[in-house]
Amino acid sequence: MTSTQTADRAALDSLESRARARPGDYGANALIACESLVRIYQAEGIEVQALQGLDLLIDPGELVAIVGASGSGKSTLLSVLSGLDVPTAGRVRVGEWDLMAMTARERVTYRRTMVGFVWQQTARNLVPYLTAAENIAFPQALAGVRGAARKRRSAELLEALGIGYCADRRPAQMSGGEQQRVAIAVALSNSPQVVFADEPTGELDSASSDQVLDALRAANRELGATVVIVTHDSGVSEHVERTVAIRDGRTSSEVRRRTHTDEHGAEQVIAQEYAMLDRAGRVQLPRDYREVLELSDRVRLALEESHIAVWPDRPSGAGAAGAGSGEST
């Protein structure tokens, strides 16, 4: 082992022991709880840390977008949450399922009953020679649902997602947006608690994207599924209440949107950006804030009555530091 590898191993061990030493109450009420998640890939002797201690909590009933640049770790996180991949270290739980400790058989049951998937490539979601209704009935048949109940569920889902008219069409007879909406119905067919959608609008024009995002919202609000959309398209944020940004394999910030109705009845969407505070108390300051105030290396902190002030580390008088700048006496 080289010294770098030894140091990495030590860092990994410390992350893992930290995750394991913590009391089991982290995110106890969350449906999805990721804690200090690490995923290291080894490819031809080169080590890539795709997830670097990622913490994430998602509550039951949420509709969340996870956004990040290419290579930030989104697909890796999705592979872990969907039970396709096992992280190198950390903890990950979805409902009652401990994804670090599942057997191969449990993994199959988890994927069949607990979660549903919508992939970017429309062709990956649907069987080409089956109609939309048959595609939705197929996973139900695998789960042992009887014929009449299957038909009823398929028709209900198609109606709920606004594509009842596609019931007897095969994928090649539908637009990309219609195929993705059928894919959402397929994902929902066995009433999973969570639907994961990986770049579901990646191959679509903006009108079709809006319809697919509306269908995911219907899956969430009307059909009660918790929905997690993974995307590099920041436009998706406008369709969800919570957007979590991933950077360098960690959650870095999040935006929450809510609709405020003023005294005249006019509705206004208010978006508030938050930095993530991890379990060790670390906060990542947004890059634009750092650049405006030229923050680097070191900052001074001051505990105020209702907030913490962060000051550039410049000599007194040279920066914004004033009363309460955190200088010790």
Ligand SMILES: Nc1ncnc2c1ncn2[C@@H]1O[C@H](COP(=O)(O)OP(=O)(O)OP(=O)(O)O)[C@@H](O)[C@H]1O
């Ligand atoms: N199987 C693998 N073997 C080696 N490295 C991998 C593997 N899968 C992903 N990586 C690396 O891990 C990092 C995170 O990749 P990941 O695919 O999770 O990012 P992403 O945010 O989903 O990117 P994109 O939006 O381009 O799909 C990248 O540096 C990637 O090259």
